[in-house]
Amino acid sequence: MKIDVDTLLAWGAAYKKVAAGEVIFHEGAESSFYYQLVSGKVRWVNINDEGKEFIQTIIEPDECFGEFPLFDDGPFAASAIADEDSVIIRLHKATFHQLLKENPELHFEFSRLLTQRLRFKFLILKELANHNPENSISTLLGYFKQTQKNICTKCNRLKLTRQQIADMTGLRVETVIRTMKSMQSKGTLQIVKGKVYC
Template identity: 40%
Template sequence: MIEEDILLEFGARKLHFKKGEPVFSQGDLPKYYYQIISGEIKMNNYNEEGKEFIQGLFSAGNCFGEPPLFLDRPYPAGAVATSDTSLYALPKETFLKLLHSHPNTNVAMTVNLAQRLYYKAIMASEISSQDAEHRIITLIDYFKNVIHENEEAQYKVTLTRQQIADLTGLRVETVIRAIKSLEKQGELSINERKIYR
């Protein structure tokens, strides 16, 4: 997202998190801009029954958690490393100075936030009104076309069935049945338990 040399110029620190370690918790006040060097972060929260809902998955080069940083509001979800992860952390005040002094980075940040809002709007509609198969295809297509910008004939889905369930508000059993149905319809293919679109 932000070029590494710019982050380092502004004094970003490298932090390391083990798999399962939280970066921040739901309700914490944001203090840093975070950008992943390697590994993966998920932002999630839980409903009253304890069911996890994944708000987003972020990998190398992605930033996460910045909307509350701009708004100075508590995080609506927590962030946890899903693998050993290294990231840059830049204090809020310094991050804002960086954006003021680098207009192109500021525009790129705005585009990134707009993409996330667009995704949230699509998924809110899908979750409230569409069947499981439609939700899953919409999610996979979003990851294929927007997140990974993959234009190849076949896209290997990197999400687990559990992650698909947590991102779409479905049960994992429903996801498994829907994926098998989508395979029969020719919308997906499965090879050695890996999903391709």
């Protein structure tokens, strides 16, 4: 999902620079903006009592994030934190609604986005509930491969650390490392110098 930046600007959207590590919005807070990433990288995470992160999604340029409150008026379901120095563009909620009203096609695209996100949640949830690290990891990698997210298109190398994979599957780094090694020895996964290729 991506709204043309010129369109956004024409409707009064504003750019905002965020430094790596900066929190863009907090889980539980009220919202009044549509957010879209222009450049950089953002992770959409829940942080538990012990400080452990669960990464719901990694946002790449031209993707929107933090969209739930726009429709159900609830708070943010997770925090958005910049992984790298990033530029975001945001549009006021009321304006966003007007924009959708005047562009039904855009609204349909948005429904497609929500659907795709739900689809991914269904998929990953079903795997996590299964308590099979290998399946969880391959489902996750399969998704990233399919959507071309966090993959170096030039060399086909996955740009995810074991820690990130762990934080998206509810596993520990060590478990992810051990499981992936075992997958490599089975031939299920191609790892060169610790990096995953697909």
